[in-house]
Amino acid sequence: MSHAFHVRVEAVREFSAVAIWYDKQRKGLGLRFLEDLQRCFTFIRENPHGFQVRKERFRHAMLDDFPYRVVFKLKGKDVFVYQVRHTSRRPSKRFGP
Numbered sequence: 001m002s003h004a005f006h007v008r009v010e011a012v013r014e015f016s017a018v019a020i021w022y023d024k025q026r027k028g029l030g031l032r033f034l035e036d037l038q039r040c041f042t043f044i045r046e047n048p049h050g051f052q053v054r055k056e057r058f059r060h061a062m063l064d065d066f067p068y069r070v071v072f073k074l075k076g077k078d079v080f081v082y083q084v085r086h087t088s089r090r091p092s093k094r095f096g097p
Contacts, residue, residue: 003074005045007081009071015084019067033088036065037084046076058082 001010017035033087040063044051061070071083079096 003045003048004078005041006078007041008083011081011084015068018084018086022066033063033066035067036063037068037070039064040070041081044070044072044079048072048079062087082088 015034019030019033021030022033040061044061048059051061053059058071058073061072063069067087069085069087070081071085072079072081074080
């Protein structure tokens, strides 16, 4: 079953900036990042309960090829993405490590 999927504007800003940065490092790398992120989004949408509940009911899903995680919350049949975060950043007080 696929859930309704909502990405907060802040998360879109974050992953857009990351894609631009990667593309400046090497042409096409930003697109590879976005493709990896899309695969992660699809997996979350199809199986949101497959991820451990962490701080304040947030769940984290890791990208396959890049050191980023997607922080999301499940509310009924809706998935809300709050953040796309580098795994080496300091832990967030709100979202956890």
